[in-house]
Amino acid sequence: MTQTDLVRSELESLVETIDVKTHFKTPRGIARAVDGVSIQIRRGQSLGVVGESGSGKTVLSRSIMGLLPRNGVIREGSVRYRGQEIGNCSDKEMQSIWGREMAMIFQDPMTSLNPVMKVGKQISESLRKNLGMSANEALAVAEKLLHDVRIPEPARRLNQYPHELSGGMRQRVMIAIAMACGPNMLFADEPTTALDVTVQAQILELLSEQKRDRNMSLLLVTHNLGVVAGYTDEIAVMYGGKVVEKAPTKTLFANTKMPYTEALLSSIPRLDQPSHSRLTTIPGRPPDLVNPPKGCRFAPRCAYVRDLCLNEEPELEQADSPDHTYRCFYPVGSPEYLERRVELTRKGELVASEGSN
Template identity: 70%
Template sequence: MSTEDNSAFLEVVNIKTHFETPRGVVRAVDDVSFSLTRGRSLGIVGESGSGKTILVRSIMGLLPKRGTLREGAVMYRGENLINKTPAEMRGTWGREMAMIFQDPMTSLNPLMKVGKQIAEPLMSHLGMEKATAWATAEKLLHDVHIAEAQRRLSQYPHELSGGMRQRVMIAIALACGPSILFADEPTTALDVTVQAQILELINEQRRQRNMSLLLVTHDLGVVAGNTDEIAVMYGGKLVEKAPTKTLFAEMKMPYTHALLESIPKLNHAAHTRLATISGRPPDLVHPPKGCRFAPRCHFARDRCHSEEPPLTAGKSPDHVYACFYPVGSAEYSERKVEISRS
């Protein structure tokens, strides 16, 4: 971690991303703020439909213009990116901010050689000649631990395994030496055995290149060992954020707790019923009036259904959560006893 550059160099302030649809306005991301310092990593966790992918694409400005409303500010190195046109963003994409997508099966161009796909940003951003770009591409494949890099360059994506394709995608992301890496569910589409390797690779490269990492996932287990901080999203809102250790030790939001509970544990007896969160993610066209999680929350009271809980600071530094009756509060414990009785 660099000490000389410790200022928050990515600062997301009250970002909103709404989509106009025939059903109405979808508030996919609603008033989310956080900051990221150089070299640090932040995990964003949430269910499908919690807005985490949209958040990332919104920060990068990769969403289609049509029907998309973006508000707030994305401060990157003191510059607000939110109102930049795609043409103005081109120098940032790939060069400053790079992205790893979820599904390596569909995210690489099936008709283009791997080498060309890696060389492309090198040639357009760094003005490399074709030969230099391909040589650099080979080196990058080497960096992401692909054997026989030379041969792989002239292969097409369908000739590679899923894990290898994801490595290629990481190589593409790393190509121009970005300072922030956005990884959108980078391991979701992969075999479990490959998942750990890919996460390790991402972290290794992050450390070596002093990049910041924004790791989006639905799996609390994935971020647990891999990011410095964790932000939990629900229904387009940030509901809890804390340094990883703090979060696991002092989680306040019943939703975070429920997420953790829904991970099967090794020490569970065989055939233990898997804990699930009943109900569905909220309809983001007509979100619940109060806390968005309230309709599914066992600990919700009247206040939760009418009033939106603001982000409150926890005891430990950098811990914030949005809940009136957080884990550990008197009301929470009271309800817990009631539930266990019934």
């Protein structure tokens, strides 16, 4: 690969998935956790993957990183990293990618850290293994990393165990571990869900700062659209194993097409609404991934559902702006949508969303 080729490929995409499917064999049948997802992440860009529990967002990030068990998993489609196929790599081949090229931060910082190993050792482990540092070199780098993630008294922390740290500090240690070998691609799976709001804001700030300083790409998995709004360039909304809407962050919020995205947005309690205002809910539950509904997977819960939605599955449509795609027959703003909306408002079923729009 020549220098110009390299530059071009980085402009194009660092990570690309084409029609990735990850299905699990379960006693009840095959669960289609991820069912044909194509996304691209460019260098230095951040993508938010949003959805409810069971939408496949976590499985997607693990599929890209190759962190799923071999047994009982059916994998299809292609995962490319810098243009090279890594979807079929063995764990051994992936070891050169894990840590140095891609790293992951998990949701629960308590269970993801080893409780009987000192923090310093946990951070220096990958430095020694991947970069061949000596124990002392690695500890020195670990101290610098702890300093970078703003842990007070980093030298003392190296000799502490995870239980001696608070939840926010443990998450910072996780970030330090993920950053240790300077990855180009960072996956953060609900990195702030277990944390207080004040600490959440600090951690998100830290992640976007690290992303900027290291020109790293970030895939942020979360169920909270509020979290991704301020910290991502692009958002993919997942439902029932599929991406149902994808757009640059500003476009997604300003020009929402998919009723599911709209429903997710309006169910967030907002500070600018008076108290006791009725929250918009999404009735029902996410679909059964073993027997997903025929047609649009969101149709059974959608307020704007019509016969066509129940029988045919919508293809990915292109919205007005080039990077904006969605899966819906009657998107927000279409005549059928508006007609139904008038009916719903008359029946008084749309209350809170009126105020927010």
